[in-house]
Amino acid sequence: MQAKSLKKIDEQIQRVKNQLLALGPMRPGTLSRQYRKPRQRQGAFWQISYTHQMKSRSEYVRPNEVAAVRREIAEFRRYKKLTVRWVELALRRSQTRLQQIRADDGESGSPQEEKRPENHKSLQRRRQHSPRE
Numbered sequence: 237m238q239a240k241s242l243k244k245i246d247e248q249i250q251r252v253k254n255q256l257l258a259l260g261p262m263r264p265g266t267l268s269r270q271y272r273k274p275r276q277r278q279g280a281f282w283q284i285s286y287t288h289q290m291k292s293r294s295e296y297v298r299p300n301e302v303a304a305v306r307r308e309i310a311e312f313r314r315y316k317k318l319t320v321r322w323v324e325l326a327l328r329r330s331q332t333r334l335q336q337i338r339a340d341d342g343e344s345g346s347p348q349e350e351k352r353p354e355n356h357k358s359l360q361r362r363r364q365h366s367p368r369e
Contacts, residue, residue, distance in 0.1 A: 245329040252322045262311035264288065267297065
């Protein structure tokens with residue numbers, strides 16, 4: 237059962253990879269129309285704003301470039317969704333694989349509670365604050 241599940245997840249991951257390969261030119265950002273005189277709505281121009289490597293940037297976009305920039309932004313959004321999906325599938329695959337290994341080893345699916353060793357300082361503090369008999 238688990239092997240079928242892993243195969244199914246692998247097929248889904250491959251579909252996501254194929255969709256990623258099919259993506260065209262892309263860029264992050266938000267395209268907006270701005271005005272030099274906003275109250276009068278005069279002097280309209282297009283601007284793209286984006287953040288890359290923790291730097292915010294804004295660039296002017298010519299009217300004849302607006303359609304292409306919109307397509308690039310849409311491709312970038314699709315790229316982001318596909319990569320999120322890939323990570324979700326990879327996590328599910330890893331969890332399923334670990335469950336399969338545990339089942340083959342005869343372990344239960346839930347991890348056993350392991351008592352963490354206490355460090356020296358926490359023991360000292362506990363001893364200092366505990367009432368002595």
